[in-house]
Amino acid sequence: MGTNQLLLKVEGISKKFPGVQALSMVSLEANVGEVHAIAGENGAGKSTLIKILTGAHQPDSGTIFFDGHMLKDLTPRKAMQIGIACIYQELNLIPHLNVMENIFLGREIRRVESLGILNRAEMRTKATALLAELGLSIDPAARIGSLGVGQQQMVEICRAVWSNAKLIIMDEPTSSLSEKEAEDLFRIVAQVKARGVTVLFISHRLDEIKNNCDRITILRDGHSVAMVDVVDTSVDDIIKLMVGRDIKNKYPKIRARHQDVVLSVEGLNRKGILHDISFSLRAGEVLGFAGLVGSGRTETARAVTGADPIDSGRIMVFGKEVKIRSPKDSIDAGIAFLTEDRKEQGLILIQSVAFNSTMVKMEQYAKYGVLNLGAVRTATRKLARELQLKMAGIDMPVGKLSGGNQQKVVIAKWLLSKARIFIFDEPTRGIDVGAKVEVYKLINDLVEDGAGVIIICSEMDEVMGMADRILVMHEGRITAEFDQNEATQEKIMYAASDIQKAS
Numbered sequence: 001m002g003t004n005q006l007l008l009k010v011e012g013i014s015k016k017f018p019g020v021q022a023l024s025m026v027s028l029e030a031n032v033g034e035v036h037a038i039a040g041e042n043g044a045g046k047s048t049l050i051k052i053l054t055g056a057h058q059p060d061s062g063t064i065f066f067d068g069h070m071l072k073d074l075t076p077r078k079a080m081q082i083g084i085a086c087i088y089q090e091l092n093l094i095p096h097l098n099v100m101e102n103i104f105l106g107r108e109i110r111r112v113e114s115l116g117i118l119n120r121a122e123m124r125t126k127a128t129a130l131l132a133e134l135g136l137s138i139d140p141a142a143r144i145g146s147l148g149v150g151q152q153q154m155v156e157i158c159r160a161v162w163s164n165a166k167l168i169i170m171d172e173p174t175s176s177l178s179e180k181e182a183e184d185l186f187r188i189v190a191q192v193k194a195r196g197v198t199v200l201f202i203s204h205r206l207d208e209i210k211n212n213c214d215r216i217t218i219l220r221d222g223h224s225v226a227m228v229d230v231v232d233t234s235v236d237d238i239i240k241l242m243v244g245r246d247i248k249n250k251y252p253k254i255r256a257r258h259q260d261v262v263l264s265v266e267g268l269n270r271k272g273i274l275h276d277i278s279f280s281l282r283a284g285e286v287l288g289f290a291g292l293v294g295s296g297r298t299e300t301a302r303a304v305t306g307a308d309p310i311d312s313g314r315i316m317v318f319g320k321e322v323k324i325r326s327p328k329d330s331i332d333a334g335i336a337f338l339t340e341d342r343k344e345q346g347l348i349l350i351q352s353v354a355f356n357s358t359m360v361k362m363e364q365y366a367k368y369g370v371l372n373l374g375a376v377r378t379a380t381r382k383l384a385r386e387l388q389l390k391m392a393g394i395d396m397p398v399g400k401l402s403g404g405n406q407q408k409v410v411i412a413k414w415l416l417s418k419a420r421i422f423i424f425d426e427p428t429r430g431i432d433v434g435a436k437v438e439v440y441k442l443i444n445d446l447v448e449d450g451a452g453v454i455i456i457c458s459e460m461d462e463v464m465g466m467a468d469r470i471l472v473m474h475e476g477r478i479t480a481e482f483d484q485n486e487a488t489q490e491k492i493m494y495a496a497s498d499i500q501k502a503s
């Protein structure tokens with residue numbers, strides 16, 4: 001539970017953006033050595049609160065009391081100096097430097113303080129010791145760019161520990177990690193906590209909060225509505241506090257009538273990455289791809305949709321072989337691919353919600369080359385309502401939406417594209433519990449309407465709850481196939497891991 005010694009106390013914080021009151025009179029407190037969660041729906045104000053604590057935004061009113069001092073006019077530099085570190089989702093490491101250089105960046109050890117010469121030997125020794133203390137098997141000489149996201153996060157934590165941070169803030173650190181990597185992260189969080197560091201933790205995976213945090217502050221619509229002890233609170237209680245109601249059916253799966261095969265893939269190969277991938281998808285079916293991060297699920301989707309080249313294999317859409325050499329060919333063939341990384345591949349951040357939602361199929365909203373803006377706006381508004389998109393208006397630039405709401409725009413974009421085959425890579429990443437159900441309902445609407453849907457999910461519950469059929473991948477191959485009624489967590493885990501090779 002940490003100690004009872006107060007480290008952070010935030011009172012009456014308000015922050016208004018044009019058109020949105022992001023925070024109203026928010027309070028939050030955390031003790032020395034406590035892991036404190038902040039939970040709330042998309043757009044509730046979690047990231048805004050964090051940005052105020054790191055000096056990235058100025059509050060309109062309110063006070064922050066930290067480590068015995070009242071903080072005034074906080075800037076990112078000042079926050080760092082007094083011991084507030086933040087691990088953002090977009091990591092802040094320098095990819096071409098190595099692990100050691102990144103840990104010491106800006107706080108290098110020099111041979112003689114006044115001369116600029118670095119003491120690399122000592123830094124190497126210290127980095128090795130620190131990594132070992134935290135139980136990490138990462139080579140200090142490895143280039144950051146060569147590590148996976150999970151390990152890069154660990155390096156960021158090391159960096160924060162090295163800078164003597166008293167408070168480490170993590171904004172959705174696990175959303176792009178597999179369950180195994182997330183476990184590693186929590187092991188490190190426990191180590192850091194044991195050193196008396198306080199952690200503020202944001203996640204939409206409520207079971208993670210339940211298993212790893214001491215207390216939770218819940219934000220709803222910019223207000224702090226509750227602070228509870230985790231031991232006295234169930235996941236359902238958390239949901240109720242977040243959304244103000246119960247969510248009875250988290251996976252509202254329907255069984256649509258399965259019809260003809262809409263997509264079939266035969267013997268797809270990409271040297272060293274994909275080996276002999278074959279599967280088919282029917283209209284009215286949800287096909288799930290399970291497996292660990294890096295098992296080849298995203299690569300399969302990228303190969304099918306022309307984002308990556310293939311060495312051999314055939315792709316048939318509605319029974320006819322198609323040559324897909326670019327994402328455009330795939331859109332033309334009626335295949336929509338919702339990518340896992342919205343910032344890199346999904347959205348144009350400075351453009352409006354309406355533009356982003358309709359950009360894949362602009363021509364659908366145009367006649368004689370003139371865009372029917374009225375139709376664009378009506379379609380966007382309708383979908384925004386269904387997805388409970390929280391925004392000041394459909395002309396708002398997408399970059400100013402909260403993370404989860406950006407993800408909803410990516411989904412909206414593809415739903416409006418009128419494709420018949422959908423591939424959703426981690427469709428609910430960063431989306432709150434209530435809005436997840438809306439996404440699942442939209443998937444239901446698609447299959448009822450005769451579309452075929454592929455979902456790639458790292459969350460086991462989700463794939464088991466929503467897919468009619470599940471394919472499991474491991475090291476670039478399909479290793480098992482299950483019907484929804486025969487799939488179990490154990491069977492999927494087994495097929496997704498190395499165990500089968502060993503036995």
Ligand SMILES: Nc1ncnc2c1ncn2[C@@H]1O[C@H](COP(=O)(O)OP(=O)(O)OP(=O)(O)O)[C@@H](O)[C@H]1O
Pocket residue numbers: 017018020021022040041042043044045046047048049390391392400401402403404405430
């Ligand atoms: N720079 C900005 N300009 C305008 N509005 C903003 C800006 N930053 C955030 N907002 C708005 O403030 C509200 C709170 O956003 P915030 O990012 O804090 O939500 P969040 O709780 O982190 O949500 P999520 O779970 O989706 O990440 C949202 O309505 C968002 O659109």
Ligand SMILES: [Mg+2]
Pocket residue numbers: 046047048402403404
């Ligand atoms: Mg956020």
